[in-house]
Amino acid sequence: MAARIIDGKALAQQVREGLAKESAAVLAKTGMKPGLATILVGDDPASHLYVKSKQKACDAAGIYIDDSKLPASTTQADLLSLIAQKNADPKIHGILVQLPLPKHIDSKVVLDAVSAQKDADGFHPYNFGRLVEGSPIFEACTPKGVIKMIESTGVSIEGKRAVVLGRSNIVGKPLALMLLHRNATVTICHSKTKDLPAVCREAELLLVAIGKAKFVTADMVREGAVVIDVGTNRLPDGKVVGDVDFDSVSQKAGWISPVPGGVGPMTIAMLLDNTVESAKRMAGMK
Numbered sequence: 001m002a003a004r005i006i007d008g009k010a011l012a013q014q015v016r017e018g019l020a021k022e023s024a025a026v027l028a029k030t031g032m033k034p035g036l037a038t039i040l041v042g043d044d045p046a047s048h049l050y051v052k053s054k055q056k057a058c059d060a061a062g063i064y065i066d067d068s069k070l071p072a073s074t075t076q077a078d079l080l081s082l083i084a085q086k087n088a089d090p091k092i093h094g095i096l097v098q099l100p101l102p103k104h105i106d107s108k109v110v111l112d113a114v115s116a117q118k119d120a121d122g123f124h125p126y127n128f129g130r131l132v133e134g135s136p137i138f139e140a141c142t143p144k145g146v147i148k149m150i151e152s153t154g155v156s157i158e159g160k161r162a163v164v165l166g167r168s169n170i171v172g173k174p175l176a177l178m179l180l181h182r183n184a185t186v187t188i189c190h191s192k193t194k195d196l197p198a199v200c201r202e203a204e205l206l207l208v209a210i211g212k213a214k215f216v217t218a219d220m221v222r223e224g225a226v227v228i229d230v231g232t233n234r235l236p237d238g239k240v241v242g243d244v245d246f247d248s249v250s251q252k253a254g255w256i257s258p259v260p261g262g263v264g265p266m267t268i269a270m271l272l273d274n275t276v277e278s279a280k281r282m283a284g285m286k
């Protein structure tokens, strides 16, 4: 049987509509829209595209955008002083430093300099620690979006066998924790995992963030599983594909998310969600 599709694009649209109402409520109460500062260093064309789509989504959701574009030659000290300025600016409730940063800049130092109270990406160690503890404030956007996508299927997470492929600090690790807090039995797989296909075949929830085009094939998937594809890989012909071989896996899974139109749009929606939540917290509305 063919899998049902988890339509991240439609789900993101729904989220944005809800946020537009909440932004309007923040504006009515405080006289200020929720504000997101986007900071982009250098001229990587993909990064410029991503930031543009984030800004477009903000506009539609009634979020104020403070746009900084800096040349690739920007020093780390200059970037840190811009961040300090945004940390102190009352119009700003969320700060996004687009990754990757140029090589001469230490990303860790930069991300740690973003105020934990404005960390809309959820990358600051304080927020990561709060997540580990089980009392998160800002949650990283991609894993947060993945959880919403699972929830949208109506398949419960509690008690399920979840397998996360990938252990990055921005997706795999936080996603595993979010699943654990929802009472899944969680396995994290990585490049040293032995007999990875056998582990994947046990998964009722298979969450794939391994960064390799079409890595997961039907033989690695349990019949009826929920499969969420976090990958964005550009093939030589320019086509964007995920980490899951959609054509074969969609014949076996119960639910599957496509790429494009899956996790990507939800990641952006969760950035807006974090920004609006932050504005509400700062306005004493939650």
Ligand SMILES: Nc1nc(=O)c2c([nH]1)NC[C@@H]1CN(c3ccc(C(=O)N[C@@H](CCC(=O)O)C(=O)O)cc3)C=[N+]21
Pocket: 050, 096, 097, 098, 099, 100, 121, 141, 232, 240, 259, 260, 261, 262, 263, 264, 265, 266, 267, 268
């Ligand atoms: N500080 C920071 N935060 C991020 O969240 C962040 C980042 N840096 N650096 C780069 C990655 C990548 N990322 C994506 C967001 C949306 C899509 C997305 O919406 N993609 C579309 C279209 C893809 C296409 O066709 O090119 C889709 O999947 O439907 C993809 C990738 C956020 N990132």
